[in-house]
Amino acid sequence: MTSKERILAAMNLQRPDRVPLMCQFSIGCMMEQLHPDPVAFWYNQQTFADGLIELRERFRFDGILVSLHGHSDDWKRDLLSREELGEGSVRLEYPDRTELHCWQDLPVVTFRSPRKSLDLESVDVERDIPGQLDYIPVSHNLYFRLDPENLYGIFDYLYSRVGDSCSIHGEITSPLDYYLDLFGYEQGLMGLIMYPAKAAQILQRFTDGVKRIARGMCRTPVDAIKISSPFAGRGFISSEFYEQFVLPYESQIIREIRQAGKFVYIHTCGSIGDRLELMQRSGASGLECLDPVPVGDVDLEDAFRRIGREMFIKGNIDSINTLLMADDAKAEEDVRRIIRTGMTLGRGFILSTACSIAPLVPRHRIEMLHELVMRCGQYGDETEQR
Template sequence: MTEYTPKERLARALTGQAVDRMPAVSVTQTGTVEQMEACGAFWPEANDDAEKMAALAEAGHTVVGFEAVRVPFDITAEAEFFGCEIKAGTQEQQPSVVGHVVKTVEDISKLEGYSLDHGRIGVVCDAIKILAAKYGDKLPIMGSMIGPFSLAQHINGDDWFMAIFTDEAFGLALMEFTTGFNIAYAKKMVENGADTMVIIDPTASAQLIGAEFYQKFVVPYHKRICDAMRELNVTTVLHICGDTTQGLALMESSGVDGISVDQNVDVATAVSKVDKAVIVGNLDPVNMLWNRTPEDIREESQKVLDAGIGLLAPGCGIVSKTPTENLQAMVKMAKNHKY
């Protein structure tokens, strides 16, 4: 069989084409303290500086062995861009959203007219340009962004979950706004060199809001993003936290190429729930990748591979204190696996 470059291999794997072996990637955040020490680019500065962000993303490849480079490392840049208050991160912990800016439809209109060249959104795009210039001909360049439902929740706060039940017009208006932003941002990342788009939408769970509301407030908006990316020949992966088993068919209906599942999902069941989407995951980032041994990780990886996983990867974002040797054990298992 033809031996593919990592870029070709991931694109083919995500679109159901034959490959020589499994790609070794993480579709969720890749930064760790050991990588920071190896490359000299540390959080929180690596969240705000394009050169440092690119350097830490590159360490995922040069230090760990991932066959892709991916930015950013957190999911707060979009909310910060629109003026939400952010609790600063540290070397070991990511920033978080603690203040919100939208309560009414009128508030949404005040956020229009933005420029994607500003703030950390601009930093992420610049980091992608740096990575693409160095690796774009051989490695996948993954851009990642928070999805429209979770961005709406960041912008509106915890009231968001009540809003979609009690004020449909407001809920749909905010989803229109966040999705429009997501599409524009994704296109900007692609323009700068991204060839794979990861949508991290942690609270957009059918288990959390129910299938009816997921169908109304999530599926059409994810579909618009996927359609926009497909027009640009960019593959998409969707990650939603928690036990998404019962919502997998709905997730697939948006047209995503891959679905990243966390450790709460049974892989064999997940594979049986979808028609074409590639199931990605689902090693526990805390109880396995961080806190166990390489041998444990090899054993667990084999179980996940035997269950039919499409891409072996962490089940959620990698914990910053995860040992490099543990991640390398997962990477080696992926590289040694032939479909």
């Protein structure tokens, strides 16, 4: 099987020749491994895409996740200065902000004046909530601006380079993320309690915008789309609020993607053991992350027994406690156990870190993953699947 065929089989709940391997890299991990110009890696489409290809080939993953799309040259506008602070560290100065780009992490942005916050109770949904989303809310103060003339160019470029040799996945952001970014976590979460009808209107407005992005992405060569929904776990909202403020909106996006003939999976960080069946009700093809203790609360065997007949599972290596902190014997033991569980209990299983690979995970630990799927992840007639 090719890498692409292997991933497609797993997402289609079919048995491939061996366990597919595909992890998401954190931005910090990518830059620690590649040591590119950090500004170019963040803002330049070809630099970013070439980096994704190099990492995929270096670590022999079966797929590529494209976490940033719609690259724009707007960052050059109003740029006052660029200062080299040392190896792999650059400061950009703008009239309204300072950006620090480095190899270790996401860009850190400091605005000279605090952003004006909206009042949820009095917000005008049609006027104040964008109908056309032109940004990705990446992190605090960090926005990746989308070029409407180049929303999906990176996918065509990647496909021109790798063709059908591996699986290409896109990524979109959940409506809840946009909502919490706009109002802040405190006001946003309180708003779900105090103004649920208004919150629902806002979430629907963001959902419509995300669906537009997803529809266009489905016309590219991607095989699947990941919905990044990190704040929908138990650490932020109850399962009851998940059912009210997450499930209806992500389900709409999922229907759009599946009707277009693409696979779609949800990535939610932290503790989700109390809502696996709710997430299955979304209609998603699969789930990613499923953080184990102590980062989350998911037991992989339990997850496969509860939802593994209907969904593929992509996970769930602990990037910190296994790949970064454990000794070699413990790291290998953890990964072998996850492979064994996925092979015997899962209909569709892709070996991956739970969340993204942490920035300081060393190269040899990432290389270990392919060595282990080759050694322990080969399906055969004797492999018992339940």
